[in-house]
Amino acid sequence: MSQKIKPRIYKGTRDFLPEQMIKRQFVINHIERIFKKYGFEALETPTMELWETLSGKYGEEADRLTYRFTDRGDREVGLRYDLTVPLSRVVASYPHIPKPFKRYQIQPVWRADKPQKGRFREFYQCDIDVIGSASMLAEAEILAAIYEILKVLGFDQFLMRINSRKILRGIAEVSGISPEQEGTMARAIDKFDKIGLEGVKSELIKSGINAAKTKALLEKLGSSGTNSQRITDAEKYLKESDTGIQGLEELKKLFHFLQIYEIPEEYLIFDLFLARGLDYYTGPIFETFVREPQIGSITGGGRYDNLIGMFSGTDYPATGCSIGLERIITVMEELDMFPEYLKTPIQALVTVFEASTLDYSIDIARKLRAAHINTELYTGESKLRGQFGLANDKSIPLVIIAGPDEIENQQFNLKNMRTGEQSTHLLEDLIMRVQEILNTLHSE
Amino acid sequence: MSQKIKPRIYKGTRDFLPEQMIKRQFVINHIERIFKKYGFEALETPTMELWETLSGKYGEEADRLTYRFTDRGDREVGLRYDLTVPLSRVVASYPHIPKPFKRYQIQPVWRADKPQKGRFREFYQCDIDVIGSASMLAEAEILAAIYEILKVLGFDQFLMRINSRKILRGIAEVSGISPEQEGTMARAIDKFDKIGLEGVKSELIKSGINAAKTKALLEKLGSSGTNSQRITDAEKYLKESDTGIQGLEELKKLFHFLQIYEIPEEYLIFDLFLARGLDYYTGPIFETFVREPQIGSITGGGRYDNLIGMFSGTDYPATGCSIGLERIITVMEELDMFPEYLKTPIQALVTVFEASTLDYSIDIARKLRAAHINTELYTGESKLRGQFGLANDKSIPLVIIAGPDEIENQQFNLKNMRTGEQSTHLLEDLIMRVQEILNTLHSE
Known part of the structure; x- marks a missing residue:
C-alpha cells in the first residue's frame, strides 16, 4: 500500500508474544484459582477515571505520574494509576454490594514515568482486598491465600x-x-x-x-x-x-x-x-520477602480503615494486599521456574504431505480436537521439512504425518519431537497413542 | 478523611462487579480454550500506541474517534482503537515469529464516541487471525473455531x-x-x-x-x-x-x-x-448471523492480504475474524443463557457461630480448600442469621454451621441453600457430603 511506516512501539510498553503469554497466563490462572478458593471474587474497573476521582489520593508525585488528558467533551480524565482507588470508588458507588466484600482485581495500570530497566509505563497489578471486616480473620485469609500462591508457583x-x-x-x-x-x-x-x-x-x-x-x-x-x-x-x-x-x-x-x-x-x-x-x-501491615532466590519483597499490603470514607458517607474497615505479578513473572523466567512443557499451548502439529492428502489431515485434526487436544493443522506452503521446522520453532511436542501409504492403510505416523522417536499406528488408535506421549511430557 | 467526593464513573465506561465478571469469564474461558484447541496462541499489545502507528489506518471517522493525547515527553500517543493494526505492527516488528502465525487477542479498545445504549467508550474485542497463509484452510480453521464456540455457548x-x-x-x-x-x-x-x-x-x-x-x-x-x-x-x-x-x-x-x-x-x-x-x-469475507434469538451479526471478518505490508517491506497473506464478545455476553444475559449455577465462584460459606468456635470453622474452611472447593469463611460481625443473608445475597449454594454441640461431637451442619435441606454429619465425611451436593448442582 501507499507509504511504509517503520514499526515502533511506545517506549516503556511491551508486546507479549505467545511464548510470554503462556507463562503470564500460567501465573495468572494459578493466582485466580487460589483467590477463588479463598472466596475472593473478580472485579474490573475502567481504564479511564475522572480526574477528580484520581487526584489527591496518592500524593503529589503520583498526581504528576498519572496519564491525564482532556476528552472531546472537555472532561478531565486519567488512566488508572492503581487498583485501590478504583476499588474505593466502586464500594462507595454500589452500596448494595454484600459485605464483607472480598474482591480480587488483575488489570494493567499506567505511570507517566521515565522507562528504565524493569520499570514500565504499563504493567499489571494484582490485588486482593476484604472490605467491611474489622476482624484479623480478614488478614489471615489474605496471608493464607498468598502463602498458597507462592508455594504453588514454586x-x-x-x-x-x-x-x-x-x-x-x-x-x-x-x-x-x-x-x-x-x-x-x-x-x-x-x-x-x-x-x-x-x-x-x-x-x-x-x-x-x-x-x-x-x-x-x-x-x-x-x-x-x-x-x-x-x-x-x-x-x-x-x-x-x-x-x-x-x-x-x-x-x-x-x-x-x-x-x-x-x-x-x-x-x-x-x-x-x-x-x-x-x-x-x-x-497490621505485611510484606513477603523472598530469600532464595534473592529478589526482595514481592507482595505488600495492610489495613486501611479510613480510605473508603473519602468517597462515601460511610467508613468501611478494609485490608488488602498487592501481589507483584510482573516481578514474579520476571523472576520465574530468569530462574527457569516454569515447567518444561510450558512453551506453547499447542500439543500436536498435523502436517500436510501434499495437496491430495489434505482431507485426511483435516480429519485427523478434527478427531484430535474432539478429544480436547490442542492441535495446529499446517496452513502454510512449506514442504514436510519446513513443517517440522515450524514444530521445532514453536516447541510443539508432537508431529503427525500422513502420506499416501498411511492413508492407503488407514494409518498415521507419529513423531515425538522431544525424543525423536517416530512410529506408525492405526488411525483408530490415534487418540490413545497421542495421549500416551502427552502424558509422559507432563510428568517430566 | 478531609473532603468527600461524590463517586462518579467516566460516562461510557463500566464497572464489572463479581456477578458480571463470572459470566464474562465463563464466555472468555470457553473462547480461549477453543482458540487454543484450533492452534491459536495468545498475544497482548500495549494500550497506548504511537499516533503514527494508528493514524490513517482506519479512515477519517476512526482518526476522529481515537483517544489521543501528548505525553510528558511531547510524544503523540493514542489508545488502541482495534486489534488488527497492533497485530500488523507486531508482525512487522518481529520478523522471527514463525509463520503461519495464528494468534488470538482479547483486550479492551477505546472509542472517543458519544455513549449510547449498548455503545461504550471502552469495550473488549476478541480477534483471531492467521498471518502467512494464502490457503483457504486458514479460513476453514477460523470458521470451524467460531462454529464450535457458538455451539458451546448455546x-x-x-x-x-x-x-x-x-x-x-x-x-x-x-x-x-x-x-x-x-x-x-x-x-x-x-x-x-x-x-x-x-x-x-x-x-x-x-x-x-x-x-x-x-x-x-x-x-x-x-x-x-x-x-x-x-x-x-x-x-x-x-x-x-x-x-x-x-x-x-x-x-x-x-x-x-x-x-x-x-x-x-x-x-x-x-x-x-x-x-x-x-x-x-x-x-473471502464472512459473518455469522444469529437467527434465533434475533440479534443479527455477532462475528465478522475476511482476508486482507495487503494490510501488513503497510508496516513492513513484506506483504503477508492474512485472514481473520472478530467475535462480538460484548454483544454475545449481553445477549446471553438478556436471554438467560448462562448456566443456573453461574452466579458466584464460591461454592460454600463456612459460618462462624461465635468467637469461641472460630478455630473449628477455620479448620473446616482449610479442609474444604485443600479439596479444591471454593470456600468463603465468614469474616464479618453478623450473627448466624446475617451470615445466611450473605449466602443468599451472593447465591452461595452451601452453608456450613458448627456450634458448640457439633464441635463436641466432631460434626458439622450442612444447609443446601437451593432445597433448604439441612443435615448433620461427621467431620470426617466433610468433603464427601459437600461434593455430593455440589454434584447435584452442576448437573441441574
Whole structure:
C-alpha cells in the first residue's frame, strides 16, 4: 500500500508474544484459582477515571505520574494509576454490594514515568482486598491465600513479615517521639533493608529526633527470638500505650489464626522494622520477602480503615494486599521456574504431505480436537521439512504425518519431537497413542 | 478523611462487579480454550500506541474517534482503537515469529464516541487471525473455531454467511460497473439487511450506477438454492471475469474443507449480499448471523492480504475474524443463557457461630480448600442469621454451621441453600457430603 511506516512501539510498553503469554497466563490462572478458593471474587474497573476521582489520593508525585488528558467533551480524565482507588470508588458507588466484600482485581495500570530497566509505563497489578471486616480473620485469609500462591508457583524460601502501624505508634509514644514525627519515623525505618541500622539511625537524627530517643526506639525495634518471644518483649515496653497494646493484641490473634491455617511458623515473622511507605495504613501491615532466590519483597499490603470514607458517607474497615505479578513473572523466567512443557499451548502439529492428502489431515485434526487436544493443522506452503521446522520453532511436542501409504492403510505416523522417536499406528488408535506421549511430557 | 467526593464513573465506561465478571469469564474461558484447541496462541499489545502507528489506518471517522493525547515527553500517543493494526505492527516488528502465525487477542479498545445504549467508550474485542497463509484452510480453521464456540455457548440457529470480494469484483466487471464504483457498490449491498432490495436499488442508482447495470447486478446477487447450486449459477455469468472465477474457485475449496470439518451444510450460506464495510478486504469475507434469538451479526471478518505490508517491506497473506464478545455476553444475559449455577465462584460459606468456635470453622474452611472447593469463611460481625443473608445475597449454594454441640461431637451442619435441606454429619465425611451436593448442582 501507499507509504511504509517503520514499526515502533511506545517506549516503556511491551508486546507479549505467545511464548510470554503462556507463562503470564500460567501465573495468572494459578493466582485466580487460589483467590477463588479463598472466596475472593473478580472485579474490573475502567481504564479511564475522572480526574477528580484520581487526584489527591496518592500524593503529589503520583498526581504528576498519572496519564491525564482532556476528552472531546472537555472532561478531565486519567488512566488508572492503581487498583485501590478504583476499588474505593466502586464500594462507595454500589452500596448494595454484600459485605464483607472480598474482591480480587488483575488489570494493567499506567505511570507517566521515565522507562528504565524493569520499570514500565504499563504493567499489571494484582490485588486482593476484604472490605467491611474489622476482624484479623480478614488478614489471615489474605496471608493464607498468598502463602498458597507462592508455594504453588514454586517459591519456597520466603518470609511473611508482619507488623502493625498501631505498634509503631505505640513505640513512638513510649520513646517520646511526637505524633507529628511518626511519618518521618516510619519512612526512616522502612529503609532498613536498604541502608542498614546505622543508616536508619542517622536518618532519624537528621529528621530531628534526638539521639536519646533514637536509641530508645532502635533498641525496641531490634527484637529477636521466636514470634511469641518478640510479642512478650513488646508487651513489656508497650504497656503504657493503649494503641500499642491494641496493635499487639491484634497481631497475637492473627498469629494464632495463621497457626490454625497450618502455615508453618518459619514462614512468619513479627518484624518491627517493617513500616511500609503509604500514609493510609491504620493497622497490621505485611510484606513477603523472598530469600532464595534473592529478589526482595514481592507482595505488600495492610489495613486501611479510613480510605473508603473519602468517597462515601460511610467508613468501611478494609485490608488488602498487592501481589507483584510482573516481578514474579520476571523472576520465574530468569530462574527457569516454569515447567518444561510450558512453551506453547499447542500439543500436536498435523502436517500436510501434499495437496491430495489434505482431507485426511483435516480429519485427523478434527478427531484430535474432539478429544480436547490442542492441535495446529499446517496452513502454510512449506514442504514436510519446513513443517517440522515450524514444530521445532514453536516447541510443539508432537508431529503427525500422513502420506499416501498411511492413508492407503488407514494409518498415521507419529513423531515425538522431544525424543525423536517416530512410529506408525492405526488411525483408530490415534487418540490413545497421542495421549500416551502427552502424558509422559507432563510428568517430566 | 478531609473532603468527600461524590463517586462518579467516566460516562461510557463500566464497572464489572463479581456477578458480571463470572459470566464474562465463563464466555472468555470457553473462547480461549477453543482458540487454543484450533492452534491459536495468545498475544497482548500495549494500550497506548504511537499516533503514527494508528493514524490513517482506519479512515477519517476512526482518526476522529481515537483517544489521543501528548505525553510528558511531547510524544503523540493514542489508545488502541482495534486489534488488527497492533497485530500488523507486531508482525512487522518481529520478523522471527514463525509463520503461519495464528494468534488470538482479547483486550479492551477505546472509542472517543458519544455513549449510547449498548455503545461504550471502552469495550473488549476478541480477534483471531492467521498471518502467512494464502490457503483457504486458514479460513476453514477460523470458521470451524467460531462454529464450535457458538455451539458451546448455546447458540444454535445461526448462519455463517460467506462471500468473496473477488466474486463481487467479478460481478461488478460483468455488470459493467467500473472499478472506481466498486466501493460504493459494496457499501450499498452491505445495507441489504437494513434497507432491503428496493433500498439497495435506489442507493445504487443514486450513486451513479445506471438502472440497467443496477438491474444486471441485482439479478446476480439474488441467487437461491443450495450452496453448490449458487456456485454453479455464478460460474455461468462470471466466466468472463478471471478475478470472479478465482474467487469462486477459492470458495469451492473452502466449502469442501468445511464439509470435512463436519460443519453441517445448514449452517453455511454462500451469500452474495454480504459485502462488509472495510476497504482492506481482498478475498473471502464472512459473518455469522444469529437467527434465533434475533440479534443479527455477532462475528465478522475476511482476508486482507495487503494490510501488513503497510508496516513492513513484506506483504503477508492474512485472514481473520472478530467475535462480538460484548454483544454475545449481553445477549446471553438478556436471554438467560448462562448456566443456573453461574452466579458466584464460591461454592460454600463456612459460618462462624461465635468467637469461641472460630478455630473449628477455620479448620473446616482449610479442609474444604485443600479439596479444591471454593470456600468463603465468614469474616464479618453478623450473627448466624446475617451470615445466611450473605449466602443468599451472593447465591452461595452451601452453608456450613458448627456450634458448640457439633464441635463436641466432631460434626458439622450442612444447609443446601437451593432445597433448604439441612443435615448433620461427621467431620470426617466433610468433603464427601459437600461434593455430593455440589454434584447435584452442576448437573441441574
